[in-house]
Amino acid sequence: MDAVKKELTRKSKASRQDQRGKLISLACVTLIMLVVLSILYMITSKGLATFFENKMSIVDFFTKQVWNPSAKPQALVGALPMIVGSFSVTVLSALLAAPFAIATAIFMVDIAGKRGRKILQPVIELLVGIPSVVYGFIGLTVVVPFTRTVFGGTGFGILSGTFVLFVMVLPTVTSMYVDSLKAVPQFYREASLALGATRWQTIYKVIIRASIPGLLTAIIFGMARAFGEALAVQMVIGNASILPSDLVSPASTLTSVLTTGIGNTVLGTLPNNALWSLALVLLLMSLVFNLLTRFIGKKGAF
Amino acid sequence: MLETKRKEKSILTFPADREIALETNNLQVYYGDNHAMQDASLQFPRYSITALIGASGSGKSTYLRSLNRMNDGIARVDGEIMYRGLDVNADEVDIYQMRRRIGMVFQRPNPFAKSIYNNISFPLREMGIKDKSKIDGIVESSLKQAALWDEVKDDLKRSALALSGGQQQRLCIARSLAMSPDILLMDEPASALDPISTHKLEMTLNDLKEQYTIIIVTHSMEQASRLSDYTAFMHMGKIVEFDTTENIFTNPAVKLTEDYVSGNFG
Numbered sequence: 001m002d003a004v005k006k007e008l009t010r011k012s013k014a015s016r017q018d019q020r021g022k023l024i025s026l027a028c029v030t031l032i033m034l035v036v037l038s039i040l041y042m043i044t045s046k047g048l049a050t051f052f053e054n055k056m057s058i059v060d061f062f063t064k065q066v067w068n069p070s071a072k073p074q075a076l077v078g079a080l081p082m083i084v085g086s087f088s089v090t091v092l093s094a095l096l097a098a099p100f101a102i103a104t105a106i107f108m109v110d111i112a113g114k115r116g117r118k119i120l121q122p123v124i125e126l127l128v129g130i131p132s133v134v135y136g137f138i139g140l141t142v143v144v145p146f147t148r149t150v151f152g153g154t155g156f157g158i159l160s161g162t163f164v165l166f167v168m169v170l171p172t173v174t175s176m177y178v179d180s181l182k183a184v185p186q187f188y189r190e191a192s193l194a195l196g197a198t199r200w201q202t203i204y205k206v207i208i209r210a211s212i213p214g215l216l217t218a219i220i221f222g223m224a225r226a227f228g229e230a231l232a233v234q235m236v237i238g239n240a241s242i243l244p245s246d247l248v249s250p251a252s253t254l255t256s257v258l259t260t261g262i263g264n265t266v267l268g269t270l271p272n273n274a275l276w277s278l279a280l281v282l283l284l285m286s287l288v289f290n291l292l293t294r295f296i297g298k299k300g301a302f
Numbered sequence: 303m304l305e306t307k308r309k310e311k312s313i314l315t316f317p318a319d320r321e322i323a324l325e326t327n328n329l330q331v332y333y334g335d336n337h338a339m340q341d342a343s344l345q346f347p348r349y350s351i352t353a354l355i356g357a358s359g360s361g362k363s364t365y366l367r368s369l370n371r372m373n374d375g376i377a378r379v380d381g382e383i384m385y386r387g388l389d390v391n392a393d394e395v396d397i398y399q400m401r402r403r404i405g406m407v408f409q410r411p412n413p414f415a416k417s418i419y420n421n422i423s424f425p426l427r428e429m430g431i432k433d434k435s436k437i438d439g440i441v442e443s444s445l446k447q448a449a450l451w452d453e454v455k456d457d458l459k460r461s462a463l464a465l466s467g468g469q470q471q472r473l474c475i476a477r478s479l480a481m482s483p484d485i486l487l488m489d490e491p492a493s494a495l496d497p498i499s500t501h502k503l504e505m506t507l508n509d510l511k512e513q514y515t516i517i518i519v520t521h522s523m524e525q526a527s528r529l530s531d532y533t534a535f536m537h538m539g540k541i542v543e544f545d546t547t548e549n550i551f552t553n554p555a556v557k558l559t560e561d562y563v564s565g566n567f568g
């Protein structure tokens with residue numbers, strides 16, 4: 001009797017293992033949380049230093065067009081050209097990619113059948129896996145000359161950036177939309193066909209309608225990717241921090257100014273802090289994209 | 303008493319003056335190499351309810367889904383399905399027009415994620431009916447025929463997904479009726495419903511048979527005997543017996559049928 005009691009009150013090997021496992025995962029989660037929080041803290045404090053330590057105006061930052069943080073005696077930190085550049089390439093590439101992604105996804109799920117999907121799926125996945133520097137390189141050797149000959153200008157500019165980003169976000173949007181199309185219940189298709197609807201009517205009026213939340217989520221994910229892409233865009237956009245007057249003259253984005261400028265500034269000075277402010281804008285925007293997808297995901301069914 | 307029933311197969315045929323809504327002759331359905339339905343020859347008299355009974359996997363649903371070509375692309379169908387003197391599988395038959403004439407209601411209620419009104423008006427608009435008052439009229443009359451009108455007439459803009467399962471199923475029936483079909487194919491329409499909803503559904507079907515020909519697959523033998531005029535018993539991809547419901551349940555000609563309807567199966 002006592003032996004049983006002793007065994008029951010003693011911690012078994014299994015329960016100790018259990019505890020150890022919990023401890024390890026807790027430690028990992030804490031570490032990740034710490035990393036995320038310190039990144040957030042660093043970017044925010046450094047990014048805000050421009051305005052609080054260096055006394056630059058926040059309003060000027062968002063509205064002025066001249067970016068010259070090392071100018072003497074009065075430094076100029078107008079980030080409007082970069083913000084406009086970033087938003088233009090993002091929105092334009094998403095607008096361009098959306099119809100292609102919709103058509104490809106519908107073809108893969110509802111038209112091509114199993115064999116077609118087997119061929120297309122790896123193709124799409126391969127496109128996701130190509131490093132961005134390769135896209136940039138191709139953009140530089142193919143897209144820039146193409147834009148120069150067809151649309152004029154130097155070839156460097158928002159249009160070239162849009163084309164490169166279009167190819168980069170297309171597979172992301174497509175594969176996400178494929179997943180949400182697959183989640184549209186089969187019985188929607190059956191119900192529609194049994195009412196004498198054609199395949200086109202079924203796709204257009206039933207399947208796409210039912211998958212709109214998924215489509216929006218996919219497009220916003222693509223936009224988040226386009227907004228944050230640095231290397232490939234930097235290689236083709238021309239890197240002139242002036243407000244672009246058209247799509248074929250050199251421009252810049254938040255990311256391209258960051259990558260070109262970060263090595264040439266000294267930590268703690270205004271030129272460096274100003275770059276952190278750009279990073280803060282990027283961070284906030286990706287937060288917004290994230291919240292948007294959550295919000296839509298919560299509302300939508302598929 | 304010695305067993306006297308030695309028939310293997312017994313299929314009722316109708317005299318020439320009985321109007322036949324739909325008829326299959328030697329229908330074969332194959333899923334790849336699997337011969338899922340063999341030599342199915344049946345006649346469905348107009349303005350009647352025919353029940354298809356049999357164990358799971360006996361081919362009832364396969365047979366039913368072939369009748370309005372919902373098996374296209376899934377299974378290979380040979381043999382004739384005669385509807386108004388035309389073979390529905392013939393090239394000259396427009397599949398979309400045919401499906402409006404031969405409607406289908408599925409096992410699981412499958413309303414679209416739209417309002418009650420739009421669930422019915424949507425296919426009408428797709429057909430090209432533009433006149434709002436005409437659409438309103440069809441929505442009302444088909445909801446009335448499906449015995450749903452009184453329950454939903456106050457709020458037709460409500461989402462169809464907010465209805466109960468039984469109401470959703472009657473909405474799906476109303477949606478099919480709005481196409482003004484000749485024939486309604488029903489694949490276990492009551493299997494996802496509770497007894498009260500099932501009862502309402504059966505009353506609805508009973509009223510509908512005055513204007514429509516109904517072919518219903520059911521797992522419930524009580525339902526088949528209560529509801530149908532004719533019953534076909536299927537087993538292992540073959541039609542074993544087809545007769546009036548009364549004969550099937552009280553005096554079946556084939557031993558297998560008797561075992562099945564009396565519950566001594568297998």
